[in-house]
Amino acid sequence: MKPEKQETKVTITVCVGSSCHVKGAREMVDRFSDLLNEEAFQDRAELKGSFCMEHCAEGINWKIDDEIVSSTSVEEAVATLRRKVLGSLG
Structure with a gap:
């Protein structure tokens, strides 16, 4: 019997330190979650x-697994998430 193929789970980590927080990290977390x-x-x-x-x-x-990504806006981050993560999962 063949072992089941496990799907890779991507970890997306958003910095919530004070500098990122004032730049919109909270909104980014909400948008990513949605x-x-x-x-x-x-x-x-x-x-x-x-x-x-x-x-x-x-x-x-923010990070995609171990790759650090810096975004100048929440909209840029959402576009990057769509391109780099959702595109590879879909």
Whole structure:
């Protein structure tokens, strides 16, 4: 009997440190959560928060697994999430 193929779960981590918070990290978490639920990917992607990622000057920071991504706006982050994560899961 063949072992079942396990689907890879993507971890999305948003910085909620003070610098990212004032730039819109809370809204980003809400938008990411809504998007994952709308697209029915909540079982294949985990959304987490993290304290400072030490890239404060670069924008709102978040990670796709271990890759740090800096976005200048929530809209840019949502577009990146759609392209890099949802595209690969779909």
